Amino acid sequence: MLVIILVEIPIDFVAYQQRQYKETAANFGVGIVHEILSRAIAIVLVLSGLSFFSTLSPLRIPVNIGTILLAILIADFIYYWNHVTEHRIRFF
CATH class of the missing domain: 1.20.5 (Single alpha-helices involved in coiled-coils or other helix-helix interfaces)
Incomplete structure (x- = not known):
């Protein structure tokens, strides 16, 4: 997603005369927060699942x-x- 944003910014500067910097900054911020939260949630879910199922395993490696x-x-x-x-x- 970040690559798409970085490609879109120069195109926006060349193609459009009116720019809405506040909206662009807000969208960029929302995108970064989304990336951070989705990765953090995925990590938490994977680690909690692994810790739960590791207690059920009869094998200890x-x-x-x-x-x-x-x-x-x-x-x-x-x-x-x-x-x-x-x-x-x-x-x-």
Whole structure:
């Protein structure tokens, strides 16, 4: 969204004679607050969900360099096969 705003501002300066700076500043402020709040809410929801479900898990996996590397390897493997599947089975 921020990229679109930054592209629109120079176009606005070139194309239009009457500018409403107060309205532009208000829209820019609302857009920034929206971005910050939506990311903060997403982070809170993800972390609260993870903490809730981690208490229900019967397994306890220690966090160390080996498990982090294994998690990255598994995520990469899943992403690769998801990507291959999307090329073979086209829905759209």
